Amino acid sequence: MERKRGYFITFEGADGCGKTTQAELLEKWLSKKGYKTLMTLEPGATDLGKNLRQILLHYEKPVSDEAEMFMYLADRAQHTQMVIKPALEDNKIVLCDRYTDSTVAYQGYGRGTDIEQINTLNEIATKGLKSDLTLLFDVESEVAQSRLGKTKDRLESQGMEFHKKVREGYIDIARKNPSRVKIVNANATIEEVFSNVKEIVGELLNI
């Protein structure tokens, strides 16, 4: 039977894991092969989301854990309905830099919000849309942090303990969702990491 929609691939991992570089390389590779692609991100792909991103990453006064979580979810709801679903219906391969797993890893494992509640809220925000494949770029927290520039945003400037919890959270997510989430060793050269990415995506697309 012919597939009725495109593919949804998400990129996950700690700040500094190199996922954005890999998403860009993959988009070029797929476009060259003639696939229609859409590269997008969370938070901040829509007009509404851009405003939320500014607050989420740069607001200087204290933000409650719940307010933070709901802003990520609001961004996701808008993004999924306005951008991701239409692109999938247009048979595009959507490459999304962060999605539902980021909220589970950062707000759940990192901040300590109940994971089951986050799963339910993610379900509401996305109306149940899940990725076909999630690439998790895994690297030691110290290495990831050392790759970041000197001016860190609100989330990046959380302590090492927070970042280690996020990393462990991601590994747990991969362990619980082995058919959807594939771990990529991000402690390697850009070329080596990309060769692994091509192998995994090639298997999904049968190329």
Ligand code: TMP
């Ligand atoms: P970025 O630097 O990859 O664009 O992501 C922005 C920051 O937002 C990053 O530190 C991870 C964080 N984040 C969450 O805490 N929860 C979420 O649901 C998402 C999408 C991002």
